[in-house]
Amino acid sequence: MKTLNRKDEILIVAAKLFKEKGYSAVTMRDLATDMHIKAASLYNHIESKQAILKEIILSISEQFTEGMERIIKLDASSIEKLKKVIRLHVKITSRNTNGMASLNNDWMHLGDQLEYYKKLRYNYEDNFRQIIQNGIDSNEIKNEKLDVLLFSMLSTLRSLYIWIPKKEDINIEELSDSLSEILITGINK
Amino acid sequence: MKTLNRKDEILIVAAKLFKEKGYSAVTMRDLATDMHIKAASLYNHIESKQAILKEIILSISEQFTEGMERIIKLDASSIEKLKKVIRLHVKITSRNTNGMASLNNDWMHLGDQLEYYKKLRYNYEDNFRQIIQNGIDSNEIKNEKLDVLLFSMLSTLRSLYIWIPKKEDINIEELSDSLSEILITGINK
């Protein structure tokens, strides 16, 4: 395990603040106060406020991209793949709930890197859609409106960052299984 | 239908901007530019920036509260009530997608009215949970983890504001039915 350097500490504290108030409402002085240093000292470790956001969001985005690419290569049924996607979200989110808030709510402030982020996001959604479409084609999944299906699953998975921190001792396996049951099998008796 | 006065126009334009960049990143000069007036002129119609946010968020919150109170009084099955809640979300959201963005992402900047908002929100969730719980008790709904169930449905419904504007000509009835099918019946074949 890499030891935490000063820059990583800043990223962690920043993500916490960004979650609480949003990127734009957090000042460099707020961040400095929570780091117990002065604002100017932050610049010994980071280039700019925007660069902090960039690192938080893109590192997570790339984890999703890698995870998804691993899953679509698998030789498995569509339902199995969907379950793996669900687990991917639970795993990444539970490891970094604060960063997920920035990814969901502050991506529009990325500046330079905005287009790159949007590309990653679009590709991810497209792979997700493809898995569902394959499931419909192979008769594993109900032929419900594809877009509504995708939207519903993504909404739930993307909101996990709000919900996970509220539950004490989340078990990743258990939560993934519950979500699979609800998202895939439904709630009707 | 009440005619649109200048203040309402400001609220509409503000909601659009708040959705695009978030409340904190929108300046009064941004808002004024889009209204084709100067920033100072805004204050002939509104008291403050925060008051704009307050009106946007609370008016929607109260629509949800009223709708929910109507539904829980109904003499209907839990599944029927859930379907009505889904329709309530689709209806309110499609009427005001921009405002829903503020409600979801900028409630923490409400200041004075923050506690009132949180109370409305908490009560709403509690009524929602109660409907599901009743459904489990009466054997209409699978005894899945209650909290995960509630979280999953709420996440999807709260994210509608992102998704609805992307679809051309949404039919409220049709979308509500699709969502009911997916959220309640599941996707498994």
Added chain:
DNA sequence: AACCAAAACTAACAATTGTTAGTCTAACTT
């Protein structure tokens, strides 16, 4: 034509913003 209210304007303010330059300090390495 005179009047009035609504709604625009100009000018300015005090506070806050992200960031830079230059300096000091404490802790390792030699």
Added chain:
DNA sequence: AAGTTAGACTAACAATTGTTAGTTTTGGTT
């Protein structure tokens, strides 16, 4: 002991922020 460096500091900047005060313009009603 001397030297080096990471990481803190103070001071300041130019730009931007929400907002106020006071004035002018506009369009409708008498």
